[in-house]
Amino acid sequence: MTSSPAGDRFDEHVLVHLDSVYRMARRLARDESEADDLVQETYVRAFRAFPRFEMREYGVKPWLLKILHNAFYTRRGKAKRQPSLLNDVDFDRFAAGDDRAASEPGGIDNIDWNGIDEQLKHAVDALQPEYRVVLLLWSFEDMSYKEIAEVCGCAVGTVMSRLYRARRLLADKLADYARAENVPRKPDR
Amino acid sequence: MKCSDFRKLIDGDVDDAKNREALDHLESCMGCASEVAATRQLKRSLTRMFEAETAPESLRAAVHDSVRAGGNLRMAPTGGVRRWVVPLGMAAAVAFVWLVAPLLFDRAPDSTAVVQARWVSSVAERHGGCTLRGAAHHRANLPRDAGSVRVTLGAELRLDVLVPDLVADGFRFHSADACGIGDARGAHIVYQRISDGRFLSIFTVPRMDGLRAEPGGGSLRRSYFRGVAARGAGVVAWHKNAATYVLCGISTTEQLIELAETIE
Numbered sequence: 074m075t076s077s078p079a080g081d082r083f084d085e086h087v088l089v090h091l092d093s094v095y096r097m098a099r100r101l102a103r104d105e106s107e108a109d110d111l112v113q114e115t116y117v118r119a120f121r122a123f124p125r126f127e128m129r130e131y132g133v134k135p136w137l138l139k140i141l142h143n144a145f146y147t148r149r150g151k152a153k154r155q156p157s158l159l160n161d162v163d164f165d166r167f168a169a170g171d172d173r174a175a176s177e178p179g180g181i182d183n184i185d186w187n188g189i190d191e192q193l194k195h196a197v198d199a200l201q202p203e204y205r206v207v208l209l210l211w212s213f214e215d216m217s218y219k220e221i222a223e224v225c226g227c228a229v230g231t232v233m234s235r236l237y238r239a240r241r242l243l244a245d246k247l248a249d250y251a252r253a254e255n256v257p258r259k260p261d262r
Numbered sequence: 263m264k265c266s267d268f269r270k271l272i273d274g275d276v277d278d279a280k281n282r283e284a285l286d287h288l289e290s291c292m293g294c295a296s297e298v299a300a301t302r303q304l305k306r307s308l309t310r311m312f313e314a315e316t317a318p319e320s321l322r323a324a325v326h327d328s329v330r331a332g333g334n335l336r337m338a339p340t341g342g343v344r345r346w347v348v349p350l351g352m353a354a355a356v357a358f359v360w361l362v363a364p365l366l367f368d369r370a371p372d373s374t375a376v377v378q379a380r381w382v383s384s385v386a387e388r389h390g391g392c393t394l395r396g397a398a399h400h401r402a403n404l405p406r407d408a409g410s411v412r413v414t415l416g417a418e419l420r421l422d423v424l425v426p427d428l429v430a431d432g433f434r435f436h437s438a439d440a441c442g443i444g445d446a447r448g449a450h451i452v453y454q455r456i457s458d459g460r461f462l463s464i465f466t467v468p469r470m471d472g473l474r475a476e477p478g479g480g481s482l483r484r485s486y487f488r489g490v491a492a493r494g495a496g497v498v499a500w501h502k503n504a505a506t507y508v509l510c511g512i513s514t515t516e517q518l519i520e521l522a523e524t525i526e
Contacts, residue, residue, distance in 0.1 A: 083329065089379045091325060095317035109321050116325045190311055197308070212308035215390060240304065 083123050086133045087116075093134060093214060094141055100209055101145045101202060111148075115141040135216065139224045142206060149202075196246035204239035211236055263287040268294050306394060313391060378474060378489065384444040385465070386491030389510040392441055392450055393461040399452060400437035408451075411438045415449045415466075423449040423466045424507050426525045432456050443467055443508065462511035462521075470506045473499055486522070488515040498522060 095112050102108040118140050126136060197205060203225070210216045210224060221232045263283045268291070288295050317325075392399045404411055412425040419440060428434075433453035442448035448467030455462065473487045487499040491510075498518040499508040509518045 086379075088325070088329070089383045091322060092316045095321065096312055096315050099315060100312070109324075112317065112321060113325055113328055117328050120329045190307065193307055194311060209308070209312070212305045213312045215309075215394070240301065243304070 083120060087119055087123065087137060090134050090137050091116075094137055096213065097138060097141055097206070097209060098145075100197070100205055101141075107148075111141060111144055114144045118144065134214070135220045135223045138210070138214070139226070142224055142226075145202070192247060192250045193243070196243045196250075199246060200239055200242055204235050204242065207232055207235040208239040208243075265291060265294055309391065309394060313387075378487070381444065381470075381473070382489035382491050382497045385463075385489075385497050385508055385510050386495040388441055388443055388450065388465075389461070389463040389495060392437075392439070392463070393452060397437060399439055399450075401439040404438055406435070408435050411435075411451065415440060419447065419449060419466070421448065421466050421468065421505050422503065423451075424464055424505075424525065425449075425451050426464070428453055428462075428521075428525075429456075431521060431524055433462055436461065441465075446470065460512055462509065462513075464525075465508040465510070466505050467508065468506070469501055469504050470499075471501070473501075473506065486515075486519055488519075490515065 091112070094115055095108065098108040098111040098115070099105070102111055115137065119137055122140070126133075197208065200208065206225060207221055210221045216224070218229045218232045218236075221236075222229045225232065263286070265287075268284060268287045288298065400406070404414060408425045408427055412423050415421075415425075415438065416423040425435075425438070433455050436452040436454040438449065438451045440447060441450035443465055446467045448465055451464045451466075453462045453464070454460070485500065487497075489497040491497060495510055496513050496515045496518050497508065497510045498515050499506055500522065501507075507522075509522055511518065513521075
């Protein structure tokens with residue numbers, strides 16, 4: 074793309090992640106036009122910052138997605154950036170079982186996953202952006218907690234909390250759908 | 263290990279000791295085992311739903327152009343922001359892009375390096391996507407022994423499909439399907455390392471002469487293409503007759519070449 078060594082490195086290491094950046098932008102922006110703008114803004118910022126980028130522990134993709142994440146929140150305004158602290162810090166309570174257990178009605182393991190793609194997509198889109206980001210980085214980007222924390226600029230514990238909360242919220246939404254549509258529950262094992 | 267400790271580990275980063283503890287807990291706790299299965303199913307469903315979503319060509323071209331212009335934003339036809347930018351400034355930027363930039367940047371956007379990097383990324387994505395499906399990756403109507411898979415897929419794809427016996431090298435046959443790489447249809451054979459359960463993919467695709475293979479690296483002095491994808495997945499490819507064979511896994515390219523030498 075460019076004839077400089079830095080340009081070659083940019084092509085090789087950064088442009089190859091365009092589809093990942095686009096997928097995440099689509100899920101964040103919800104509107105195709107805004108997603109396109111976000112992708113371009115991300116790449117322009119990345120290109121300008123690339124001479125200072127060092128291939129550290131996490132590599133290019135988390136760095137690029139972090140730029141996207143920051144660009145998205147710059148547009149939205151920082152006031153809307155974080156879920157409430159209350160939601161973030163209660164992972165220990167969830168994990169300790171004070172919250173409803175997963176195997177109880179409405180829990181994630183009671184869902185029959187066949188034929189509910191559309192409902193799942195709607196449930197993902199209905200999540201707060203911070204939960205959506207963590208969930209999607211964990212699932213289709215297959216990132217570790219540490220990498221997700223790097224992208225979101227938060228602690229690993231916060232990632233775990235948000236991921237747990239996101240899964241629970243999805244389970245609730247899908248359970249609501251199942252009740253509304255009278256979908257039979259997954260057969261008992 | 264208590265359930266509360268276990269829940270913090272689900273699909274997270276655990277060392278070997280924690281992993282052993284977690285496995286012990288799973289064997290004795292139906293509730294956590296069920297939650298793990300459901301969590302993995304959720305991950306598979308989300309991956310399947312969104313992985314096919316790729317950037318449209320118009321956006322890809324706009325990003326290329328923006329970067330080619332040295333970081334000056336050029337909106338895709340569908341873009342919605344910055345339409346308020348002062349027309350004079352835009353005119354100056356456009357003049358720079360069309361008059362000056364071509365003098366500075368003379369390479370075509372799809373250089374060999376970019377194409378090959380994309381290809382490595384496609385290989386790694388296929389490897390990751392298929393191994394994530396676990397046993398479901400194996401196509402239902404395919405036999406499960408290596409020899410029969412070779413014959414069946416070979417006849418279907420009209421390729422000399424590589425399905426080696428790697429037990430002596432510490433891998434057992436895991437699954438097979440005609441997944442290919444990117445748009446190239448081919449055989450995808452997955453093996454699992456016996457010692458730690460990690461996956462190795464062997465692809466057979468129609469010969470891809472565009473891949474720039476370099477000589478050396480093994481006793482056979484075959485030319486190998488080498489690449490490393492995100493998350494450290496090594497990719498090694500070589501051509502033979504009408505096919506290109508590709509190894510992909512969490513190993514260095516040197517280790518993969520060593521394995522390729524053994525296979526041949």
